Amino acid sequence: QVQLQESGPGPVKPSETLSLTCSVSGGSISNFYWSWIRQPSGRGLEWIGYIYYGGSTNYHPSLKSRVTISVDTSKNQFSLKLRSVTAADTAVYYCARSLGDFWSPPDIWGQGTMVTVSP
């Protein structure tokens, strides 16, 4: 079955760029909507944005100026870049796949990766 795995370089310093990759195994990244969602410790979920495999994107308005989501179909991966981070960006970051090849809620999620923004 399809599995997602987030990966990233670890802690990030304030003002730097957070970069995460989501590797898709057990299925193709073609079709479906691929999302990034985050969750600060002990708090609720926040949708960051999505990319459709063809390349169209949609971002949360509050993050739009700092976010880029891209897809690499040759590697079966998609990525998140969040620029100019602050402590408020500290969270568990999840990648997720939509239920179907149409706009729909995520039904397959990665395990999540903790990103800490700290000097």
Add this chain to the structure above:
Amino acid sequence: EIVLTQSPGTLSLSPGERATLSCRASQSVISSYLAWYQQKPGQAPRLLIHDASSRATGIPDRFSGSESGTDFTLTISRLEPEDFAVYYCQQYASSPPTFGQGTKVEIK
């Protein structure tokens, strides 16, 4: 942006009891594009319900969703030990998709 307000914040119940969780939207959720998720500590959310009342694959039929206008309800007919968790609603009818703040179902 559509704001989702979940109530109660915490629900204290015993195994075998019925759980009723509420999610109220600040405006109409077109096409009933509302989902429910279950999240346990240290785990990713798990999709339970989509389109307000459709169970996701593999979800037991003790979980059901319903809607009435801008009010949405998740019902767990008889709580099993594994059902004690935090539950979130999410609307995906309009951008940005938004989540409620969550309802914790704890063992009484």
